[in-house]
Amino acid sequence: MSTTPATPAATPDAAPRKRRPPxxxxxxxxxxxxxxxxxxxxxxxxxxxxxxxxxxxxxxxxxxxxxxxxxxxxxxxxxxxxxxxxxxxxxxxxxxxxxxxxxxxxxxxxxxxxxxxxxxxxxxxxxxxxPGYKLALDAPLHVLIGDDSALPAFETILAALPASAQVQVLVEVVDTAEERPLQSAAKVETQWLARGADNTQAGTALEAALRKAGAPAADARIYLACEAAAMRSIRKLLIEELGVERSHIVGRGYWKLGTVNHPDHDYGEDA
Ligand SMILES: Cc1cc2nc3c(=O)[nH]c(=O)nc-3n(C[C@H](O)[C@H](O)[C@H](O)COP(=O)(O)OP(=O)(O)OC[C@H]3O[C@@H](n4cnc5c(N)ncnc54)[C@H](O)[C@@H]3O)c2cc1C
Known part of the structure; x- marks a missing residue:
């Protein structure tokens, strides 16, 4: 079993590397x-x-x-x-x-x-x-926090976790019509949150739900992927108010409100 903490891997935009052919x-x-x-x-x-x-x-x-x-x-x-x-x-x-x-x-x-x-x-x-997310397979809890753009990433994480893993998924979508079953061998608790059609509210429902839920279990590993400003704000909430160890969070800004083609290597570590 891996004991490696979950850390973001470098992406091609972060360091020069040979591009694979299209x-x-x-x-x-x-x-x-x-x-x-x-x-x-x-x-x-x-x-x-x-x-x-x-x-x-x-x-x-x-x-x-x-x-x-x-x-x-x-x-x-x-x-x-x-x-x-x-x-x-x-x-x-x-x-x-x-x-x-x-x-x-x-x-x-x-x-x-x-x-x-x-x-x-x-x-x-x-x-x-x-490269993607290095799973800490021995973590007592995996927490996936994000919006609809991160659902595919969550599905790949859920597919990679064994039956013994405990997972909490917190996902923000436009409305309840977007809810659907997520497949996994692991024990998964999913909370769907509706933000409405106004994208300026991206992340608001996620942040409110996290504040209400309080601190996640100690040593939980968190994958957080959503709108870039919301990701920063949630990362801050997790670290500064809920006491989560910084190295246990992988943050990814998957898109940015009002920005075309937001860079794929935004980890929010400046927040
Ligand atoms: C590692 C990684 C993996 C990703 N995987 C997926 C994936 O599997 N499926 C997926 O759908 N997205 C995924 N995304 C997000 C996707 O790259 C962005 O949403 C991208 O901006 C979409 O390009 P576009 O041409 O539609 O819009 P752009 O031309 O980039 O942006 C146009 C406008 O649309 C807004 N916008 C962009 N994305 C969204 C959104 N999701 N919701 C609301 N407004 C938006 C922007 O703020 C901008 O105003 C991923 C991002 C990253 C970094």
Whole structure:
């Protein structure tokens, strides 16, 4: 069993490293999980060798620019494509070169608008994967705190935990229509919180619920991923008011209110 504390791994934006070649993939299936969440299956021979080792890993998806039916294959050393965004590889099926991706349909931006119209046969480019969350498997409790954009990451963490693990999931979504069962062998308690359609309220319901619940069990390991300012505020609450050991929290700003393509390496450690 690992005793390594959960720490964020460096991402390609944090340190120079050789970029993996882009992989051309095609949509093979589109499923509606809830009014604002679509699961899209991407498949392609170029996914050969696409190996994801940690839960909550990430990859970069490149979407078509306006007027393009298919994005251009990014060239080595060319500037990063404007329509490139960060997503979580969910289920990876190497035997058939497939990966599932869950998209929040938040209504703005190249990724969300592409996902809302996605159909079988459409093409994207995919880069990665990059490293994810190092699970402390011997932790007495795993706490997952986040919004709808982090649900795919939570699902990969839940899938990686053994039956002996105890997990508390606190997830903020727009409304109750977004609630759905989360699969895991572990013992999972899930609390769904509705924030309403006003994105300026992102994280408010999470913070209020945490304040009400009080300090989590000692030595709990916390994965916290949501809107960037909300993540900072919740991180502060956990450390300064609820007494959580800083090193037991991995914070990730998954998106930022009013910001296009928020960087994928925002851990909120400045807060
Ligand atoms: C490691 C990592 C993994 C991620 N995994 C997933 C995933 O699996 N599924 C997923 O849906 N998202 C995921 N995200 C979040 C996703 O990268 C962002 O939401 C991204 O900004 C979406 O790009 P876009 O083109 O739709 O919007 P952008 O062009 O980046 O932004 C346009 C506008 O939309 C707003 N916006 C962006 N995202 C959201 C949101 N989720 N809710 C409300 N408003 C938003 C921005 O504030 C901005 O005003 C992940 C992020 C990280 C860092």
């Amino acid at each position: 992989r051309r993939v095609q949509v093979t299936r589109v499923q509606t999980l809830s009014p604002l969440m679509r699961r899209i299956t991407l498949q392609g021979a170029e996914l050969e060798g696409f190996e994801v080792n940690d839960p909550a890993s990430y990859m970069k998806l490149i979407f078509p620019e306006p007027g393009q039916t298919e994005p251009e294959r990014p060239l080595p050393d060319a500037p990063r494509p404007k329509s490139m965004r960060t997503y979580t590889p969910l289920a990876v099926r190497n035997d058939v070169n497939e990966v599932d991706v869950d998209f929040v349909l938040h209504g703005d931006g190249p990724a969300s608008t592409w996902a809302a119209q996605a159909q079988a046969g459409q093409v994207l480019y995919l880069m990665g994967p990059g």
